[in-house]
Amino acid sequence: MSLLLPILLALLASVLGGLYMLGMFRKRKSNEPPIDKGTIPWLGYALDFRKNTAAFLKRMQKKHGDIFTIQIAGYYFTFITDPLSFGSIVKESRTKLDFEQFAMELVARVFGYHTQTSDHKLLEKASTKHLMGDGLVVMTQAMMENLQNLMLHNIGSRDGEKKWQQDGLFHYSYNIVFRAGYLALFGNETAKNQGSLEKAKKFDRDHSDELFGEFRKYDKLFPRLAYAVLPPKDKMEAERLKRLFWNMLSVKRTLQKENISGWITEQSQYKAENGMPEYMQDRFMFLLLWASQGNTGPACFWLLLYLMKHPDAMEAVRGEVEKVLKETGQQVKPGGPLINLTRDMLLKTPIMDSAVEETLRLTAAPVLIRAVKEDMNLKMSNGREYAIRKGDRVALFPYTAVQMDQEVHPEPEKFKYNRFLNEDGTKKTDFFKNGQRLKFFTMPWGAGTTICPGRFFATNELKQFIFLMLSYFEFELVNPKEEIPGIDQNRWGFGTMQPTHDIQFKYRLRY
Numbered sequence: 001m002s003l004l005l006p007i008l009l010a011l012l013a014s015v016l017g018g019l020y021m022l023g024m025f026r027k028r029k030s031n032e033p034p035i036d037k038g039t040i041p042w043l044g045y046a047l048d049f050r051k052n053t054a055a056f057l058k059r060m061q062k063k064h065g066d067i068f069t070i071q072i073a074g075y076y077f078t079f080i081t082d083p084l085s086f087g088s089i090v091k092e093s094r095t096k097l098d099f100e101q102f103a104m105e106l107v108a109r110v111f112g113y114h115t116q117t118s119d120h121k122l123l124e125k126a127s128t129k130h131l132m133g134d135g136l137v138v139m140t141q142a143m144m145e146n147l148q149n150l151m152l153h154n155i156g157s158r159d160g161e162k163k164w165q166q167d168g169l170f171h172y173s174y175n176i177v178f179r180a181g182y183l184a185l186f187g188n189e190t191a192k193n194q195g196s197l198e199k200a201k202k203f204d205r206d207h208s209d210e211l212f213g214e215f216r217k218y219d220k221l222f223p224r225l226a227y228a229v230l231p232p233k234d235k236m237e238a239e240r241l242k243r244l245f246w247n248m249l250s251v252k253r254t255l256q257k258e259n260i261s262g263w264i265t266e267q268s269q270y271k272a273e274n275g276m277p278e279y280m281q282d283r284f285m286f287l288l289l290w291a292s293q294g295n296t297g298p299a300c301f302w303l304l305l306y307l308m309k310h311p312d313a314m315e316a317v318r319g320e321v322e323k324v325l326k327e328t329g330q331q332v333k334p335g336g337p338l339i340n341l342t343r344d345m346l347l348k349t350p351i352m353d354s355a356v357e358e359t360l361r362l363t364a365a366p367v368l369i370r371a372v373k374e375d376m377n378l379k380m381s382n383g384r385e386y387a388i389r390k391g392d393r394v395a396l397f398p399y400t401a402v403q404m405d406q407e408v409h410p411e412p413e414k415f416k417y418n419r420f421l422n423e424d425g426t427k428k429t430d431f432f433k434n435g436q437r438l439k440f441f442t443m444p445w446g447a448g449t450t451i452c453p454g455r456f457f458a459t460n461e462l463k464q465f466i467f468l469m470l471s472y473f474e475f476e477l478v479n480p481k482e483e484i485p486g487i488d489q490n491r492w493g494f495g496t497m498q499p500t501h502d503i504q505f506k507y508r509l510r511y
């Protein structure tokens, strides 16, 4: 008996300790947001969150209001759903809210890449220099030439190219934009290695297509990989693909190409100088491929499909394309030179800009997450302050919080190509909630320090693709009555959404 008691007590203590670790005893303090731990210890709402993030968060918002704390797999996440209060998170100092910790873990799991502390600064610097401003002029040109190689390589040839071809619209758009973006950033084959320019171009077309095929396999596994819930067989496949990409994109191979973008060369060079082992640099290349090519293609699909399903939008965009071409004295005609679409021309397309913004409002849905580094107070737009605990996480999901809010965007589920246009044709930036003007009225790129550094380049890619499609091709849905596919609910939180299924279309060169 005397022996049993201490054992029982020890057991009880460890059970209580376990329950404590599982978060069973966490109680809301008076100045904290409402807390909802879910019904399953430790896991909390992990399953609901993963199953359909948007539907789940909408439900929570209805239940708890503008701010609430929920338990997900052992972590407490405080979601803020009032867009007027977003600024307090986005602008908070890094000593309190840090983005790196969370990203680091994810990147290690998904890409096998271990971040260095200098990574983010370096990425910002390289992106500012090469994906914005003057750097963007060069990138736009490279993108254009590679798009032409992929889309127009048999223009003027006589092998019946005016015949209709059929493809899935999602597959077609993603494929073309992925490959052109990849070639423009990671460089293309040299004529010297291949014997002639024509052979080099053919090589680029073939091997980028192969890369895309493998990328799509990884792409499909990605959400479950990120949540660490892949079954063993898929896990092995993900492991195989990862190795294949490290190899296909290795520094050694990349350096044999030409016209590699400054964005890639500069970051590689710096990492080599910093003593990063080469195998780790190869993994970083894969990370950059993912970040740069996973979102734009799907966005191009949605944009093109919305235009096809909304004839007034298509007509307005087409009118703008024709106007811009005319103003630069260019014309698409049989035997004529390929049109040259510069960065300057892409600055004169307010209608297309609005259509792009509207597409992203409807289909780009990142979750923004920050780790709380010290106990802090969050001030909401209505003046209320909430205490947030160190070790928790703070998160935003702008898709339900603002992009789909009917007060901010009336009839939010509808595609309105001119939603982001003023009456006078200028860019509209005035959107209101509770009578107050919103700074964050759509957030496809995230915000603050982690805002997508490729956003200007991505916007250009979208516009270039649409420009070429409208100028050089006739295209239509195989079944014009077919509805726009739904959104695949598995990918909320990761960027541009993908459709539940593809939709067939046919296309042919106009000349």
Ligand code: HEM
Binding pocket: 120, 123, 131, 288, 291, 292, 293, 295, 296, 299, 364, 366, 367, 368, 369, 444, 445, 446, 447, 449, 450, 451, 452, 453, 454, 455, 457, 458, 495, 496
């Ligand atoms: C429609 C296309 C795109 C969308 C919707 C998109 C969206 C995003 C979002 C939401 C983030 C995370 C922001 C956050 O966590 O706060 C992000 C990060 C990033 N994006 Fe994009 N992106 C797109 C295209 C691109 C392109 C074309 C590039 C490069 C050429 C690029 C490079 C990156 C990089 C490197 C990061 C990581 C930034 C960091 O670690 O701070 N993205 N993007």
Ligand SMILES: *[C@@H]1O[C@H](CO)[C@@H](O)[C@H](O)[C@H]1NC(C)=O
Binding pocket: 141, 142, 143, 145, 146, 149, 184, 188, 189, 190, 191, 197, 200, 201, 204, 258, 259
């Ligand atoms: C490679 O890309 C550049 C633009 O960056 C382009 O001028 C060149 O024609 C391309 N070469 C091949 C072989 O496709």
Ligand SMILES: *[C@@H]1O[C@H](CO)[C@@H](O)[C@H](O)[C@H]1NC(C)=O
Binding pocket: 142, 258, 259
């Ligand atoms: C691509 O690289 C080749 C060889 O380095 C160079 O001659 C050519 O000007 C480059 N093209 C572009 C568009 O930068």
